[in-house]
Amino acid sequence: xxxxxxxxxxxxxxxxxxxxxxxxxxxxxxxxxxxxxxxxxxxxxxxxxxxxxxxxxxxxxxxxxxxxxx
Numbered sequence: 001x002x003x004x005x006x007x008x009x010x011x012x013x014x015x016x017x018x019x020x021x022x023x024x025x026x027x028x029x030x031x032x033x034x035x036x037x038x039x040x041x042x043x044x045x046x047x048x049x050x051x052x053x054x055x056x057x058x059x060x061x062x063x064x065x066x067x068x069x070x
Contacts, residue, residue, distance in 0.1 A: 004059040019044055023044065024037075027040070
């Protein structure tokens with residue numbers, strides 16, 4: 001089931017690093033408080049974990065459908 005994640009490791013790493021980098025640049029430009037930065041990072045983490053779970057469920061469904069067709 002984790003084969004999708006293994007295949008997409010580079011893409012996931014680049015996406016996470018750009019999110020964190022961009023978020024801290026924006027936080028410094030907007031002079032956000034530490035609490036605002038923490039809320040933003042937690043929101044990003046929750047969104048990322050949700051997308052990971054959805055991707056894994058989608059891959060599992062595709063594996064199930066392909067197994068039935070084979």
